[in-house]
Amino acid sequence: MAADPPAVPPTVPPADQIRVLVVDDHPVVRQGLRTFLDLQDDIVVVGEAHDSASCVAAADATSPDVILLDLKMPGGDGVEALHALHRPSAVKVLIITSFTDPSAVLPAMRAGAAGYVYKDIDPPALAAAIRAVHAGHVLLHPDVARLLADSGPPPESAHLTAREREVLAEVARGRSNREIARGLGLAEKTVKTHVSAILMKLGVQDRTQAALYAVRSGLD
Numbered sequence: 001m002a003a004d005p006p007a008v009p010p011t012v013p014p015a016d017q018i019r020v021l022v023v024d025d026h027p028v029v030r031q032g033l034r035t036f037l038d039l040q041d042d043i044v045v046v047g048e049a050h051d052s053a054s055c056v057a058a059a060d061a062t063s064p065d066v067i068l069l070d071l072k073m074p075g076g077d078g079v080e081a082l083h084a085l086h087r088p089s090a091v092k093v094l095i096i097t098s099f100t101d102p103s104a105v106l107p108a109m110r111a112g113a114a115g116y117v118y119k120d121i122d123p124p125a126l127a128a129a130i131r132a133v134h135a136g137h138v139l140l141h142p143d144v145a146r147l148l149a150d151s152g153p154p155p156e157s158a159h160l161t162a163r164e165r166e167v168l169a170e171v172a173r174g175r176s177n178r179e180i181a182r183g184l185g186l187a188e189k190t191v192k193t194h195v196s197a198i199l200m201k202l203g204v205q206d207r208t209q210a211a212l213y214a215v216r217s218g219l220d
Contacts, residue, residue, distance in 0.1 A: 017042055018134050021064035023049045023081065024096070025073040029119075033068065036123045043130060052076025056084045064091060066134050071097035071108060071116075082111035092133040096126075102143040114208050115139025136176040138211045160201060167194040171207055172214035 022033045022045055034045045047062040049055040051073045059067060067085070071078040078095060085093070095108045095116035105116045114133040117126060129139060160168065163184075170180040177195065181188040199205065202213050 017044045018130060019044060019046045019062065019065045020130060021045075021047045021049065021055070021058055021062055021067045023055045023058075023067060023073075023078070024070040025050045029070075033126075037127065037130075040127050043127060052078075052081040052084060055081040059085055059091070066130050067091065067093045068096055068130070069093050069108075069113070071095050071099060071105065078113075079107045079111050082108060082113060094129060094133050094139070096121075102141060102147055105144060106147060109140070109144060109208065109212065112206055112208055114206075116141070116144075132174075136207065137174040138171065138208050139174060140172070140211055140215070160198065164194055164198050164201070167191060168198050168210060168214050171195065171198075172211040174211075 020037055020043055022030050022037075024030050024033070027050075030048045030050075034048065037043050037045050046064055047058045049058040053076060055067070055069065069078045069081060073081075076084075078097075082093060085091075092114040093108075093112065095105055095113045096119055097105060097116060098119045099105065100118065105113075108116065115129065115138060117129050117139070121129070132139060166184060167180055170183060175183065177188050177191045180186070181191045184191070186194075195207070195210075198210055199207075202210055204210050204213065
């Protein structure tokens with residue numbers, strides 16, 4: 001039986017860098033991701049983990065901005081880790097997976113992941129995806145959105161105002177607060193207030209779950 005990998009001491013990055021926790025059960029994959037991401041001026045890997053339990057511990061210890069999370073791991077998969085994470089809504093989870101079947105990522109999206117990428121993604125595109133989820137985008141592939149829309153009856157109306165429905169539709173399209181503000185001619189602070197009200201009315205915790213509501217309600 002292979003021994004657990006040694007703990008990786010956290011680094012202390014500058015405040016303006018995106019702090020990333022890499023979670024994958026293959027040491028070679030973790031090292032490859034760390035090597036590439038550490039070359040980015042605005043991204044730094046603050047820790048590594050190899051399964052669900054070590055992911056939760058590492059997240060608590062390193063306070064990452066983005067968790068790059070493998071979907072399939074021994075001793076607890078990525079979905080288990082998502083449910084177990086003690087994370088504030090500011091922490092984004094980007095699934096990185098070798099599964100090409102869109103239905104394989106549905107449980108992770110329902111559990112609060114901000115999006116997913118495939119393991120054969122070009123490195124620059126991976127860095128762009130990390131920046132996107134950190135900025136508040138939801139990376140919801142059309143195939144996954146279609147499956148979510150077909151996965152059950154539309155949720156009951158949450159009595160959103162017309163403006164809130166407009167904002168929610170933009171959230172479902174992956175727009176950040178700044179982009180929504182620009183597109184709707186609102187102040188960014190006003191958009192933030194609308195998003196908070198939407199989350200409260202829908203009874204959800206983050207933008208990803210709000211986006212899923214929008215997809216199933218036909219608002220996207």
